[in-house]
Amino acid sequence: MGVKFAMTGGREAWVRVTLTAFGVGLGVALLLLTTAIPSALANRNDRGRDRDDWMFSGEVMERSDRTLILGRVDTTFHDQDIRGRLLQPEGDRAPLPPGVEQFPAAGDMVVSPALGRMLKSSDGTLLRERLPYRVTGTIADVGLIDPHELSYYAGTKDLNATSESAGGVDRIDAFGSTSPPERLDPILLLLVLIVFVVLLMPVGVFIAAAVRFGGERRDRRLAALRLIGADGRMTRRIAAGEALAGALLGLLLGAGFFLMGRQLVGMVSVFGMSVYPGDLTPTPALVVLVALAVPAAAVAVTLFALRGVVIEPLGVVRAARPPRRRLWWRLLLPLAGLAMLYPMIGQGRDNGQFNEYLVVGGVVLLLVGVTALLPWLVEAVVARLNSGGVSWQLAVRRLQLSSGTAARMVNGIAVAVAGAIALQMLFAGVDDDYTKASANDLTRAQMSLDVPEKVTAAEAVQALSRTRGVTDTTTLSTASLGNGRDEPEQYASVTVGDCAALREAAKLPSCSDGDVFAVRNAPYDEYTEQLSKAGASLYIDPSSGSDEKGREIAWTVPKDIKRADAHKDPQGNERGGFLFTPGALPKGAASAASATVYLSLDASVPEAREFVRNAAAKLDPLAHPQTWSATEQSNRFTSIRTGLFVGATCVLILIGASLLVSQLEQLRERKKLLSSLVAFGTRRRTLSLSVLWQTAIPIALGLILATAVGLSLGTVLLKMTNTPVGVDWASVLSMTGIGAGVVVLVTALSLPPLIRLMRPDGLRTE
Structure with missing residues (x-):
């Protein structure tokens, strides 16, 4: 009722x-x-795990008709993260990423619907310069975590998977993670x-x-x-x-x-x-x-x-x-x-x-x-x-x-x-x-770029210095040094840069090209004092494995080596070891050092970060500039x-x-x-x-x-x-x-x- x-x-x-x-x-x-x-x-989370492509073994997989070389080329555009992958199949049975029907040819790419719309919009002009590929397809929903994700897969023939490229380039034979999710x-x-x-x-x-x-x-x-x-x-x-x-x-x-x-x-x-x-x-x-x-x-x-x-x-x-x-x-x-x-x-x-x-x-x-x-x-x-x-x-x-x-x-x-x-x-x-709180000092730099292996530090500095919105660059290269050719008992780091750059990493008494400094009182530095004795024979970039032997460069500690005190670099690290100006570096040692370029930006240029990312992508698609922030969460x-x-x-x-x-x-x-x-x-x-x-x-x-x-x-x-x-x-x-x-x-x-x-x-x- x-x-x-x-x-x-x-x-x-x-x-x-x-x-x-x-x-x-x-x-x-x-x-x-x-x-x-x-x-x-x-x-x-399941879709994200199904397309997972990270290798954690630390070893390079052997090539076969089932393998795929994959390069990670993630980027950021207007504070939006873009997931990017370069694909180079090595056989007919290479694994396809979820949501992709066939591998894109070299120079082509398949994109998510959201990224496709962004590239076609008037706001995507700078992004189109960074992604110079021809769009030939769309990633299906099964390959994306959500409908607004910005993602793409591009074809290439220029990748080479080695132990030195781990993290940026990997050889894989399957997509997906088998490890249990973290609690x-x-x-x-x-x-x-x-x-x-x-x-x-x-x-x-x-x-x-x-x-x-x-x-x-x-x-x-x-x-x-x-x-x-x-x-x-x-x-x-x-x-x-x-x-x-x-x-x-x-x-x-x-x-x-x-x-x-x-x-x-x-x-x-x-x-x-x-x-x-x-x-x-x-x-x-x-x-x-x-x-x-x-x-x-x-x-x-x-x-x-x-x-x-x-x-x-x-x-x-x-x-x-x-x-x-x-x-x-x-x-x-x-x-x-x-x-x-x-x-x-x-x-x-x-x-x-x-x-x-x-x-x-x-x-x-x-x-x-x-x-x-x-x-x-x-x-x-x-x-x-x-x-x-x-x-x-x-x-x-x-x-x-x-x-x-x-x-x-x-x-x-x-x-x-x-x-x-x-x-x-x-x-x-x-x-x-x-x-x-981030250790980065945003008053000294606002971005940084680890120079890729295929690019020299000079080429990177030249390209970035000409980039609109960049007011200053500082380059510091890093290598290792030890008292033996293979598996040294004592070792220290090597930092290479001109005098202005080295002053960003240590307190120098005086500096001119050709000087070498041994850093005192640096944290976690055990052997610099013993290694810096005049006349000692040392080796730059000593190998730690049989496949890398022969790369080490012999160097003798000079009598006039100078002393410097540790000082935080722009990333907040106190570097120990030895500081080399370019004129003091032995012949052939420059190729053993990995360079990082620190960039100061003009705050009045609103798209300065995008210009830097575009310049880095032209140097090497694998180059990934880091944008500094005051905190990390x-x-x-x-x-x-x-x-x-x-x-x-x-x-x-x-x-x-x-x-x-x-x-x-x-x-x-x-x-x-x-x-x-x-x-x-x-x-x-x-x-x-x-x-x-x-x-x-x-x-x-x-x-x-x-x-x-x-x-x-x-x-x-x-x-x-x-x-x-x-x-x-x-x-x-x-x-x-x-x-x-x-x-x-x-x-x-x-x-x-x-x-x-x-x-x-x-x-x-x-």
């Missing part, structure tokens, strides 16, 4: 069911999205767990609030049923049936929203993260759980809401003063949550994994405690609010009559803000563990933080949409009251302000409570990770400000419907 009333009860019933279904549907869609995230990330360390696992709990809790709160839309009108209708013979239990079952109808319709809408959103997700990249629509497939067990839990929760919430309502044949008893809410049992929830988290305080990273069940249970109880404490807090505060203007008194009186409804509207905001504050504290606390930590931002964005959208629906439902139920006040001469401005106060007072109390609970939870989480407790007040204020901003936006959007409702003709009835 309840289902029938919901579906055939006329316009009012349809409006009520639609509002409920829309609110539930938004929550269900986000639940399905969240449950699909693990499988989406797993699919991304998350305990703190990163804790972050993942907390992120999921914090994102899912507001969704559950909103679903619970959505099934209570239209509660007052429903109760008046149930009183009419009592008048024609229904008893109390029957009315509650009928109410449960109505809620069940709205929840079931919400499930269908939620599935539809999810399917529509899934088709659109491939077109959007949020914080550099995107997935294919097919990746967003929730596991069947989680889908069944959502399908059963949402209707069951709708029935349970409805029966729970009716426990304090007396529905009699002549009306609903609401005029009597309701009993004051009790505080003691509401405090048990957060205290129980703290008790579950307490055993893991001080555990940190070094004492094993955190207990996942205790972590999830404790955080859930703490956040549920917000929803239990907020109604009591709103009731206790508004009971003491009396004097004020007309709009204030209208708002306060309404809150005093229905503080529970007001608290339900902002419960989701409070839970989301409390969880976000705790997460921000945890992220800020452990940030130093995963973010390290763990990729996994960055990914988790990105996931939080993506999820928080979705939750904020849900919060705003659900709050708007709830607000409109409240206004609809008070249509006659608003019309009566306008008919008696109440100004529309006064009523609009009263609606604003009715929203502002509960949200202010909710944000205060959320801040307190969030700070408490954040403190406990930091103590669990054995991290010093500190409050990132900027994040706290930003989270509360975002929560308040959502409410202000929802209030502003509800004003046009409010103005339409404030008309005397709203008193008409049939």
Whole structure:
């Protein structure tokens, strides 16, 4: 009977069911999205592992008709990473990369759809200069981690795999990684767990609030049923049936929203993260759980809401003063949550994994405690609010009559803000563990290039010096030196450069071409003092294997060798060993040294880095300039933080949409009251302000409570990770400000419907 009333009860019933279904549907869609995230990330990782081409053996594979020489030519364009590979098959059975149908010919390339669009765009002019290949095909989805990935495979005939090219060029006979994926360390696992709990809790709160839309009108209708013979239990079952109808319709809408959103997700990249629509497939067990839990929760919430309502044949008893809410049992929830988290305080990273069940249970109880404490807090505060203007008194009186409804509207905001504050504290606390200050001195250089084997240092310097945006270059070459031709017992490093370059690596007394210096007091330098004795016979680039014998260059330590003190170079390294000016280097030794060019850039040239990358690519496609930054952050930590931002964005959208629906439902139920006040001469401005106060007072109390609970939870989480407790007040204020901003936006959007409702003709009835 309840289902029938919901579906055939006329316009009012349809409006009520639609509002409920829309609110539930938004929550269900986000639940399905969240449950699909693990499988989406797993699919991304699987595709990445299937195309893995790294060799970790340190040895060069023998050539066969099954082998492929592969060169890694990754680059960056406008802060976007581009994955590039050069392919040179050595036989008919060489392995094809996933997503590629046939090997591109030399000078041709196959590209990802996103890279193809970029190359065709007007912004891709500089990138086209860097990738001088003819596009002949497209990489299929199976070979890409996401639809917005920038990737290409180019054909070549110029690669040679040797032990010296390891890391840049490899010979492989298969794609894919067989090693098990690396496990998350305990703190990163804790972050993942907390992120999921914090994102899912507001969704559950909103679903619970959505099934209570239209509660007052429903109760008046149930009183009419009592008048024609229904008893109390029957009315509650009928109410449960109505809620069940709205929840079931919400499930269908939620599935539809999810399917529509899934088709659109491939077109959007949020914080550099995107997935294919097919990746967003929730596991069947989680889908069944959502399908059963949402209707069951709708029935349970409805029966729970009716426990304090007396529905009699002549009306609903609401005029009597309701009993004051009790505080003691509401405090048990957060205290129980703290008790579950307490055993893991001080555990940190070094004492094993955190207990996942205790972590999830404790955080859930703490956040549920917000929803239990907020109604009591709103009731206790508004009971003491009396004097004020007309709009204030209208708002306060309404809150005093229905503080529970007001608290339900902002419960989701409070839970989301409390969880976000705790997460921000945890992220800020452990940030130093995963973010390290770079040793690079950005005042001396902003980029560097390790000169490829096929290019001389002079050629690299000449090309880079002429590049637009480069103001200065410094070149330091490095080799090794020892007291024997093969497997020396004592060894040291050799640094080669002109006097200006050597002064970037050590403190020199005086310098002219032809000088040699022995560096004193350098860290990790054991043998320079013994090796620098005049007349000692040493060998530059002594070989460490039989296949490299004969490359060593004999050199005798001169009597006039000078001394220098260690000094950090632009990359923050203190070089020890010997410093050679070019004139002092023995004949043939220059080819044994590997050069690095440090580049100073003109900040006024916006594309300076792109010009440098293009110049390096013309020298050798394998040349990969490094862009320096002040900090370096763990990729996994960055990914988790990105996931939080993506999820928080979705939750904020849900919060705003659900709050708007709830607000409109409240206004609809008070249509006659608003019309009566306008008919008696109440100004529309006064009523609009009263609606604003009715929203502002509960949200202010909710944000205060959320801040307190969030700070408490954040403190406990930091103590669990054995991290010093500190409050990132900027994040706290930003989270509360975002929560308040959502409410202000929802209030502003509800004003046009409010103005339409404030008309005397709203008193008409049939």
